[in-house]
Amino acid sequence: MHEVSIIQSMLDLAFDRAESQGANQIHQLNLRVGAISGVVPEALQFAFDSCTEGTIASDAKLEIEWVKAICYCPQCHAEFTPYDWVYVCPRCERLTHEIRQGRELQLISLEVS
């Protein structure tokens, strides 16, 4: 389950920043997760709960903002939102693999004190 690795990398980043800013506690972590980042939200939350135990984020809330996939059709020079995993342009019906949004896995901010 790589959600544990993801959460650990995220916490490394978070603890590092929190520490360098003199924070004693993390209250909330705000994540942005893309629809094709490959992570499962429930698994993220589960990993988060177990990885934060006994840390300065033990009571922290994990807030996840989901972003949908957005594709680009090189023929129409236009972006579109796919319905499912088949990325077919609604104008010309061509398949594309150009992805403009949806792979995100970002730590946006921390709320600390």
Next chain:
Amino acid sequence: MCQDCGCSDIPEGMVKIHAHAHSLDRDHPHPHDHEHPHDHHHEHITLDSDRRTIAISQSILSQNDRLAERNRGYFMAKGISVLNVLSSPGAGKTALLERTMSELRDRLKSAIIVGDLATDNDAQRLRRSGAEVIQITTGSVCHLEAEMIAKALQQMHLDGVQLLAIENVGNLVCPAAYDLGENLRVVVFSVTEGEDKPLKYPVMFKTADIVLISKIDLAEVVEFNRDLALHNIHQIAPQAKILEVSAKTGLGMQDWCQFIEQSLQKSLAV
């Protein structure tokens, strides 16, 4: 930079949270020398509450991505072409690499990094092909990361090596997210796994440069629907080249080896 208004005179990394309304502002320092509507908050740490926001906006995998780029630079400098071979457990990665390396033996100098949760059985099998093999035992980690590759590289003798194959941990989920610094992503799926594999693991298939349908010698026995499989791969991964191979009978191995040699020339040309 202030995430809300774009101004750049905020101490790095610290934005947001006035717990108080701006009308109540006492003489706190405001670092802006310009006017802007204060519907956002920044900078003030204490007063009513010491709760504050630290802006980060960084990819969680940025560390891995950085190391992968470093690996990539290293491979380029050495003139090594790198395959990241991915599949579910048992799809035939090791058998495929054994056969590939044996066939290319006279024409190419190759090396292999193989990742496994526990045993070094795969490494032992692969050594028979004559390639240098390094085993990474990942323990509980179900995928390879760029850092593991960097460490393995330190133990390898890669002078003169033209092709490095990395056999990832058998898993079609998380290795998708980890760039290792490879030139090509090879996703293998066997005829015994069913034609709908690409539909079940779209994230992985979308990252593939080439999809190999393996164990093609078993296609008939398992009543593999070839057209459906090709259709599914193409729908999910229109960018991917598709080849059918059998490590057992050797069917398709020639095309596959030719593909490797061509991609080698391409990666050296740039």
